[in-house]
Amino acid sequence: MSKTSQPKRKTERSLKHNHDACIQTALARAEVRCAQEGERFTGLRRQVLELVWSEHKPAKAYHLLKKLSDIRSGVAPTTVYRTLDFLQERGLVHKIESLNAYVGCSQPNAEHSGHFLICENCSEIREIENSKISAWLERAAQDEEFKIKTETVELLGLCIRCQPA
Amino acid sequence: MSKTSQPKRKTERSLKHNHDACIQTALARAEVRCAQEGERFTGLRRQVLELVWSEHKPAKAYHLLKKLSDIRSGVAPTTVYRTLDFLQERGLVHKIESLNAYVGCSQPNAEHSGHFLICENCSEIREIENSKISAWLERAAQDEEFKIKTETVELLGLCIRCQPA
């Protein structure tokens, strides 16, 4: 496969993406974030977050459990769920409700619910930074005089690479 | 409780709503729908759908299982999940992913993913018929050249009756 013959599209993550750097960025941001809030970013928390970030795909809790067992002892479901809870509360990971799985948050600074595009073919997941979405949904909710607290928006379909030509 | 002294707001379902009629409508529509598609609307399917519709609240599978056991014998998890799958495939119920629960579809004619407002206080759930939402989400997805197949939109918050004055 000749790289030069391919147009460089932003969705083709594999062509442009140094994922090690991506993970390191996430870990560094988490460290800062925890420090700011007076929370400890312990070894366990770092390991779990790193595992969650190991791919741009939703990570299942019991898969994390297995991976974590390879690098630590005394790991039980509680360990993983407790740590994921901690990371969620700090906005460092999101739970994908329709998959019972977890992904690292790509914009952990702003307070937000994540909105996701999930490819049903390759499982790649992408958090959308479209600030209009929340505004739209709030407008729709206002028609019913409903006050939104948490938005679950998970759009399952095909990413550009997996769409038939 | 004086009915006349209350303002009639559309969100105050209990004041305007004859829920028996609501259930009957849902069952009748399901019957028609199944007939159209050459599917059998059996006693089991009718009972499960009726239980799902028994309140405007998400129904958990194992709660349905318990209720169903009261009116039938030989009921196991499989029974419930199989029937819910059937009903979902025909667009008669939706699964609420963030709650692992099920609700009757209030517009089973149009092909659609449901969009929901869920009150975290009273659990009332309402399916929004805002056709703009899908259009908006598709626009947002198009920015990423993503093709949506299924939308999970579950907005958790407070219904008007549960909002502090």
Place this chain on the structure above:
DNA sequence: GTTAGAGTGATATATTATAACTAATAACGC
């Protein structure tokens, strides 16, 4: 170094969901 609180380990159990096989029932062609 003591202590209080946070973090983690360990064990048990609850909740949600599926697999695989069998029996009953309905639909269909004759």
Place this chain on the structure above:
DNA sequence: GCGTTATTAGTTATAATATATCACTCTAAC
């Protein structure tokens, strides 16, 4: 009606996801 076939439902077992509880350990603060 009668045998054939496909659909529906029953049965049993187990997998996958998640929480509760209590005990022990570490750390930061004093």
